[in-house]
Amino acid sequence: MNRFTQAGLITACQNGDERGFEELFQQYHERVYRVGLRYTGNIQEAEDVTQDVFVKVFKEIIRFKGYSNFYTWLYRITVNICRDKERWQSRRYLLDKSINGGWRSGDGIEKETLEMQWQTETQKMLQNALHQLSPKLRTVIILKHIEELSLVEISQVLDCSQGTVSSRLNRGRARLRDILGKMGLDRTYLQGA
Amino acid sequence: MMHYRTRRHFSAYLDSDLDEATASKVLDHLSSCISCEAAFKKISEGARLASQFEQSAPPDAAQLWAKIGQRRELEAQNRWGRNLGRQVAGIAQWAGSLAPTIRKPAMIGAFAFLLIANLVVSFKILTPTQTHLAERVSRYDLDYGLYLDAMARDGDPKEFDNLYQSEPVEYQAASAAISFELASYIRLAKDYQIFDAKLLKTSCCYSVQCKISSGAGEIVLFQQEQDHPFSFGRYQLERTLIDGHWFHVTQAGKYQVASWVTRTSKIVFVGEQLFDELPNLIRLIGTS
Structure with missing residues (x-):
């Protein structure tokens, strides 16, 4: 059961209320996870994205001024983190593929995508x-x-x-x-x- | 209505996100333009296919929340210890608002408190428990070298050695590479040979060789004499210009090593015939 209104929840988080953080996480973690999962195609990566997003949100929420909906702000953070992660992954994958040859199976990203359940x-x-x-x-x-x-x-x-x-x-x-x-x-x- | 303007509205039209007047213009144009009609058909089919995406199973919320809690705790500790400058500035600002008579003793008291608090927090950070270590291992899975380096610099050497010995060989390799003073941290991904590195200043672990292993094989990066565990500069890197970019290169045994500083990191390449490939690698990274 929600203990906070939407505005009250944000204010509680901005005041460092741990119950507020947990409530916020409970309300939004599935959305973040869904985006992460579809974007990366990998369960582990999606969990990492979710963790990164909420750690960032809790750190930055003090700067959220309420000019936009909270969830659009949350999605923006999620998308940015997904992109950063992919940038790093693709660079690593390309380097690995070009230099190491047979060291790794060479189907990196595509393989991980297909491993999704x-x-x-x-x-x-x-x-x-x-x-x-x-x-x-x-x-x-x-x-x-x-x-x-x-x-x-x-x-x-x-x-x-x-x-x-x-x-x-x-x-x-x-x-x-x-x-x-x-x-x-x-x-x-x-x-x- | 022009073709490109109409086409721009196709998705909005499909999703009924257009006002009536614009929607009517789109409809009119579609009825009179074969090419736009074909493009619209393709987009609408794509939309219909995309609507087949099903919701994925939700994650284990309790486990995720616990991990987030650990991450936040760790970051909070590190932030406390690292933000000394900000804390000092905060105290100075606060003291400035006090009456002149109490300003001096208040500042001395605040600085003393700050000093003690930072010492306590730093002590806590630098004396990691096994849980703390496990968390860092999990956190820095891809930055294991960073973790090892932090441990080498700040942690209990005995604990570090125990941990080091119990780790898979590729992780040992990361710390071994550090011991050769190649890097202050190495971003070594498990099962990957490629890593980012920075120049090392300190080291407490040593090894006779540095092996980077993967499931398919292993590579000996640097051979090192047991009696010269810290012979810095055995493989002196030379600065050279390749395809308009500065590289630091060296021949290490049968392997050629090159390091390249990009905007975000320093990347170290290793290969037997590496130098000929460097221009291609530059282009490859540029496109990734």
């Missing part, structure tokens, strides 16, 4: 396709189709115009269609359309 083959294909999108396109697809944010909310999270979000969403959806079309998934889900 998605329930069905369809979900595995969708996740794989999502992971093939560029970080910008992937972010908008996740925020739109998994977090179900509106264009306005996504533009607040990403700090860009609605036009830009709309344009990225177009490209993301079209690219997803292409990738899934190559995988044959389109025939299953677009029949009779």
Whole structure:
């Protein structure tokens, strides 16, 4: 049961109330985890992202002025941390692949993606396709189709115009269609359309 | 309406995020433009496919919350110990607001308190418990060298040695590399050969060789004589310009080593025929 109102919860956290922090975590950790999981495609990475996000949120919440919704601020932090993590991972992966050759199996990111315990083959294909999108396109697809944010909310999270979000969403959806079309998934889900 | 303007609105149109007038313009254009209609069809199919994403299983909240608690505790301790300058500035500012007669004794008292508090906190930080160590290991899985280096500098040598001996060889390798004064910290990922490094100032552990191992093999980075555990500069790095970038390079046994400072880190490369590959590596990193 919630002990705080939304505004009261933020204020409590800003005052260093531990119960407030816990409540905040309970309310929002699934959203953060979901984004992390879809963005990285890896359970361990998603947990790391969630930890990083909340450690940062608790540290920075004193600076949250309430000009935007709390969750858009939270999503922004999440997206930034996901991007930072991926940047580091991809650099490490590329270096590893180029220099070490056979030292590692060489299928790094893709392999980790496929290791996800998605329930069905369809979900595995969708996740794989999502992971093939560029970080910008992937972010908008996740925020739109998994977090179900509106264009306005996504533009607040990403700090860009609605036009830009709309344009990225177009490209993301079209690219997803292409990738899934190559995988044959389109025939299953677009029949009779 | 122009093609590009219409297309920009496709997603908003699909999601019913457009006002009536714009939606009507989009609809009009779609009915009269074959290419835009095809593009719209593709985007709408993509949207329909994307709507098939299912919700993932939630994480173990209790476990996550516990880990976050440990991280916060650790960061709070470290912050306390590291923010001496800010604390001093805070006291000075506070003292400035006091009446002149009590300013001096108040400042002396506050500084004395600050000194004692920092000593206590630092003592706590520098005397890690096994739990503390385990947390750091988990935290710095990819920064294990940093952890080892911090332990080498600040921790109990006996505890450090016990920990060191019980670790997998790749972790031992990280600390061994430190012992060769190659780096003040090494970002060594488990199962990876590549690591970032900075120049080392101090060291307390030693080893006769530095092995970086992975599941598929191992590499001996530097051979070292037992009787010269700290012979700094055995492999003197030379500064050289490659493809417009400064590298520090050396031949270490049969391996060639090059270090490169990027905006965010110092990267050390190791390979048998490395020097010929450096221009390619620069381009590779540039695109990653």
